[in-house]
Amino acid sequence: MIITMNAPDIYRPGIDDVIRVFYPGCIIQTGNPDTGANIKLHITVDVKQPCMQVQAQLKSAAGDSGHIEQSRLEPGANERNEARRLARLAVYRLLEQFTCGRPSPWGIMTGIRPTKVVHRLLEQGFNASEVKAKLADEFAVTPDKADLVISIALFQRHYLADGLGHSHRTGVYIGIPFCPSRCLYCSFPAYPRDKHRQWLAPFVSALLREIEAVGRALRDSPLSVSCVYIGGGTPTCLEPAQLNAVLESVNTHLRTTTTTEFTVEGGRPETLTAEITGICRAAGVDRLSINPQTMQDRTLRAIGRHHTVAEVILALERARATGFASVNMDVIAGLPGETVIDMRDTMDQIMELRPENLSLHTLAVKKASQLRWEVSKQPMPTAKETAAMMQEARHRAQMLGMLPYYMYRQKNTLGHQENIGYTLPGHECLYNIMIMEEKHTVIGVGAGAGSKFLRPDGVFVNQHNPKEPWLYIERLDKVIKKKETELAEAINKF
Ligand code: SF4
Numbered sequence: 001m002i003i004t005m006n007a008p009d010i011y012r013p014g015i016d017d018v019i020r021v022f023y024p025g026c027i028i029q030t031g032n033p034d035t036g037a038n039i040k041l042h043i044t045v046d047v048k049q050p051c052m053q054v055q056a057q058l059k060s061a062a063g064d065s066g067h068i069e070q071s072r073l074e075p076g077a078n079e080r081n082e083a084r085r086l087a088r089l090a091v092y093r094l095l096e097q098f099t100c101g102r103p104s105p106w107g108i109m110t111g112i113r114p115t116k117v118v119h120r121l122l123e124q125g126f127n128a129s130e131v132k133a134k135l136a137d138e139f140a141v142t143p144d145k146a147d148l149v150i151s152i153a154l155f156q157r158h159y160l161a162d163g164l165g166h167s168h169r170t171g172v173y174i175g176i177p178f179c180p181s182r183c184l185y186c187s188f189p190a191y192p193r194d195k196h197r198q199w200l201a202p203f204v205s206a207l208l209r210e211i212e213a214v215g216r217a218l219r220d221s222p223l224s225v226s227c228v229y230i231g232g233g234t235p236t237c238l239e240p241a242q243l244n245a246v247l248e249s250v251n252t253h254l255r256t257t258t259t260t261e262f263t264v265e266g267g268r269p270e271t272l273t274a275e276i277t278g279i280c281r282a283a284g285v286d287r288l289s290i291n292p293q294t295m296q297d298r299t300l301r302a303i304g305r306h307h308t309v310a311e312v313i314l315a316l317e318r319a320r321a322t323g324f325a326s327v328n329m330d331v332i333a334g335l336p337g338e339t340v341i342d343m344r345d346t347m348d349q350i351m352e353l354r355p356e357n358l359s360l361h362t363l364a365v366k367k368a369s370q371l372r373w374e375v376s377k378q379p380m381p382t383a384k385e386t387a388a389m390m391q392e393a394r395h396r397a398q399m400l401g402m403l404p405y406y407m408y409r410q411k412n413t414l415g416h417q418e419n420i421g422y423t424l425p426g427h428e429c430l431y432n433i434m435i436m437e438e439k440h441t442v443i444g445v446g447a448g449a450g451s452k453f454l455r456p457d458g459v460f461v462n463q464h465n466p467k468e469p470w471l472y473i474e475r476l477d478k479v480i481k482k483k484e485t486e487l488a489e490a491i492n493k494f
Contacts, residue, residue: 012030053071145418173230174231337379351396
């Protein structure tokens with residue numbers, strides 16, 4: 001499928017994503033090339049105040065059609081952003097008419113965080129039912145997804161408004177880019193540990209230097225660390241002495257009296273030996289993630305995870321025996337070869353294990369994953385089946401007494417679904433709220449870690465550490481210098 005899209009440059013961002021909701025994998029040409037396009041889209045934007053209008057027109061062999069969207073600019077609204085939203089909505093509505101279908105329950109909410117839109121509307125004074133109406137009219141979101149995202153935003157208000165939303169609070173993420181093996185769907189920095197074993201020790205040495213440098217810079221700054229999250233990769237695949245050194249360094253250089261949360265992503269259950277679990281607990285880690293993704297052994301084998309369901313259960317027993325009272329488990333809907341029956345069985349087994357947190361992901365076929373090249377060979381669930389699996393999992397999470405408390409959407413998810421974090425009340429992970437809602441500085445340390453520095457004027461400055469361990473080691477001095485400079489800015493400006 002080739003689609004030609006003609007729209008003014010400044011209003012074009014995001015329209016491609018909307019077109020691909022209807023035509024995944026299509027080729028989109030911009031401008032007016034005289035080639036054999038199957039569909040030609042022409043978008044005109046008129047921003048005469050106080051009303052703006054976007055007209056989307058479509059030409060194809062099946063006929064021509066058009067759609068007009070109009071909006072009054074609210075006081076204080078950003079004209080360009082509003083025109084872009086209107087352009088995306090006009091294209092969405094036009095393609096909805098043309099294809100006689102609504103392919104995504106999230107409408108034009110692609111490439112934006114749904115909760116951020118809801119927080120903005122709540123801050124503008126709209127109540128929950130007015131927000132729901134706006135999500136339907138202005139973003140083409142279905143009522144059940146609107147209810148979901150509004151309930152999550154309302155849950156988060158407590159954290160974002162009661163002083164934890166204060167800009168001096170900060171989170172620290174530590175990235176350890178090694179895993180026992182690489183999962184078929186993985187797009188994270190995750191280097192198979194045994195193949196890259198020579199990099200483990202130099203990487204840990206470099207990481208310890210960066211943690212110490214960030215701790216020193218933070219001591220002089222007005223920022224204080226509320227939460228530390230060690231992820232990756234699989235941090236627990238380090239040698240016990242290496243992991244212990246990282247945890248001790250966090251305790252020495254980053255944790256203060258304001259630090260209320262310390263999480264380690266166990267990820268792979270087979271790495272959670274009694275020794276590793278004990279090291280984490282002794283160092284004051286209070287939250288552990290044990291991620292089965294599925295409780296079906298045949299799927300675990302098919303997706304390249306070298307562990308069994310029995311090892312998941314054993315890891316959870318060890319975590320409980322060591323004293324962990326907050327355990328998260330990740331599950332993915334849409335794994336190759338799975339059906340709603342598999343999801344039901346997976347969730348039944350998880351309900352027996354009773355984790356305090358559950359992260360429900362929808363499979364996303366990412367460019368950096370091996371799955372992207374194998375997707376045509378794998379028996380992938382359909383969009384409808386994946387949506388039913390998510391529905392099944394959500395229902396089971398609610399039966400456990402859990403509430404949804406953070407969410408995000410990714411491109412290329414099966415069935416245009418979402419990723420949702422559920423929690424038993426009182427066990428929510430502050431780091432997950434902070435990283436999703438972008439109201440605080442979050443400092444990323446280690447390979448592949450991203451930092452978001454919130455400046456006093458409300459602007460975020462992003463920095464990214466190299467994801468390859470060898471480049472991270474090589475560029476460590478520069479990586480540290482950039483962070484020190486940004487944190488020094490914070491001292492001068494707050
Ligand atoms: S465990 Fe996670 S980070 Fe490691 S390879 Fe699998 S998906 Fe990637």
